[in-house]
Amino acid sequence: MSRSPFTRPTRRDFLRHSALGALGAGLAGQVLGQDAPVPRIEKRGEMVYRRLGKTELMVSELAIGGSPSPEPAIFLEALDRGMNLVDTSAGYGGGEERIGEVLQGRRDQVIISTKCHPYRMEDVTAGIIAACETALGKLRTDRIDVWCIHGVGGPEWFLRDDIQAAYDQLKQQGKIRFAGVSCHQDPARVLPPLFESGRLDVALLALNVFSGNTVRPEDVKAGKVYDNWLADSGLQGVLDSAKQHDVGLVAMKTMAGGALQRPDAYQADGSTLAQAKLKWVLSQDAVAAALSEVLSYAILEDNLGAVGKTLTAEEQALLREHVRERSASVCRMCGACQRACPAKLPIPDLLRCITYRDEHGKPTYARQVYREVTAAGPLPDCGHCTACAQACPHGVAGRERIRATRELRA
Numbered sequence: 245m246s247r248s249p250f251t252r253p254t255r256r257d258f259l260r261h262s263a264l265g266a267l268g269a270g271l272a273g274q275v276l277g278q279d280a281p282v283p284r285i286e287k288r289g290e291m292v293y294r295r296l297g298k299t300e301l302m303v304s305e306l307a308i309g310g311s312p313s314p315e316p317a318i319f320l321e322a323l324d325r326g327m328n329l330v331d332t333s334a335g336y337g338g339g340e341e342r343i344g345e346v347l348q349g350r351r352d353q354v355i356i357s358t359k360c361h362p363y364r365m366e367d368v369t370a371g372i373i374a375a376c377e378t379a380l381g382k383l384r385t386d387r388i389d390v391w392c393i394h395g396v397g398g399p400e401w402f403l404r405d406d407i408q409a410a411y412d413q414l415k416q417q418g419k420i421r422f423a424g425v426s427c428h429q430d431p432a433r434v435l436p437p438l439f440e441s442g443r444l445d446v447a448l449l450a451l452n453v454f455s456g457n458t459v460r461p462e463d464v465k466a467g468k469v470y471d472n473w474l475a476d477s478g479l480q481g482v483l484d485s486a487k488q489h490d491v492g493l494v495a496m497k498t499m500a501g502g503a504l505q506r507p508d509a510y511q512a513d514g515s516t517l518a519q520a521k522l523k524w525v526l527s528q529d530a531v532a533a534a535l536s537e538v539l540s541y542a543i544l545e546d547n548l549g550a551v552g553k554t555l556t557a558e559e560q561a562l563l564r565e566h567v568r569e570r571s572a573s574v575c576r577m578c579g580a581c582q583r584a585c586p587a588k589l590p591i592p593d594l595l596r597c598i599t600y601r602d603e604h605g606k607p608t609y610a611r612q613v614y615r616e617v618t619a620a621g622p623l624p625d626c627g628h629c630t631a632c633a634q635a636c637p638h639g640v641a642g643r644e645r646i647r648a649t650r651e652l653r654a
């Protein structure tokens with residue numbers, strides 16, 4: 245009898261699979277130890293599943309979703325190949341409706357995560373509950389596995405009493421199973437208090453090879469291009485805190501700096517740049533799953549090639565070169581520029597809009613996010629200010645880039 249994709253592996257399961265590839269090899273010592281804990285990881289077929297923190301759900305290393313959501317046939321192929329974590333949002337241009345349609349008859353094979361924006365709701369508790377009920381209808385289901393606040397900009401945007409009241413009611417009614425957030429910006433400040441609160445089960449976190457590496461202008465001169473930025477940026481602390489508090493992490497924005505995913509690009513050691521990026525993200529053991537946009541069969545095959553594999557030295561070199569080439573174009577969402585901005589402009593979010601348009605080929609979504617980001621009113625003129633350019637450690641922020649975002653006003 246086949247087992248549910250959500251069940252936790254038994255010790256026997258793990259022993260059976262632990263010899264498989266580098267994954268098993270890397271954990272063999274733990275398995276052989278007398279008192280070693282059973283690792284919460286399992287290979288079944290061509291997919292590897294990891295434990296999603298305290299939810300105890302076993303999720304596929306590769307998650308599917310994003311905006312736009314993949315074509316139905318590609319989506320179903322991804323499920324057939326073992327992907328079981330589906331991520332969407334009310335803001336993903338019809339993504340929930342599309343996924344609801346595709347999942348007819350297959351709901352029980354997947355774990356669904358979706359999100360709402362409570363930021364402009366008048367009655368936040370009632371608004372979140374109504375948003376969840378709308379999402380249930382669109383997804384054609386009676387429960388959402390991970391219900392998230394989208395894009396939390398501060399701990400209060402999850403921990404507020406009125407937000408927690410909504411979560412409590414939705415859980416009591418059986419409409420949601422676990423509480424989540426997505427965090428695009430300044431995670432070192434935003435996420436640890438949520439982990440420590442004990443109220444959060446899952447966090448979707450912007451994490452990619454640019455988060456872990458940096459090429460500051462002075463580094464280039466010194467020939468140093470692959471340092472310990474993960475620690476310097478505070479992100480290592482976020483990963484460690486998630487592990488300590490057993491919060492499941494799902495990595496978003498895994499393809500940063502890529503232009504569109506091109507399976508033929510940057511071949512190294514028989515693999516591609518996209519595979520190297522996924523392997524880097526999945527090498528962080530706090531991470532349960534990595535999201536990427538599977539918009540073609542070629543991308544699906546390419547991404548599957550990263551499952552259960554270890555980053556090679558050649559791929560590390562490839563990533564190093566890629567980071568060197570693209571460093572000054574990729575925002576790490578650290579928030580340093582925003583903290584320095586006298587007008588307190590949402591600079592990382594504005595830059596994210598430009599990335600959606602120019603690198604992801606999503607002009608409509610870029611304009612939609614721009615409208616949301618600037619909903620409070622038009623942006624003031626930057627004048628001769630250079631504060632963000634001086635504050636950004638990577639040479640990304642600057643007045644000209646902020647001006648360029650105004651092209652998205654239409």
Ligand code: SF4
Pocket residue numbers: 581584585586587588589591625626629630631632633642643646
């Ligand atoms: S240039 Fe504009 S966005 Fe940058 S810090 Fe100054 S006011 Fe803010």
Ligand code: SF4
Pocket residue numbers: 574575576577578579580581582591592595635636637638639640641
């Ligand atoms: S533009 Fe620079 S300072 Fe601002 S969030 Fe991005 S990386 Fe950080």
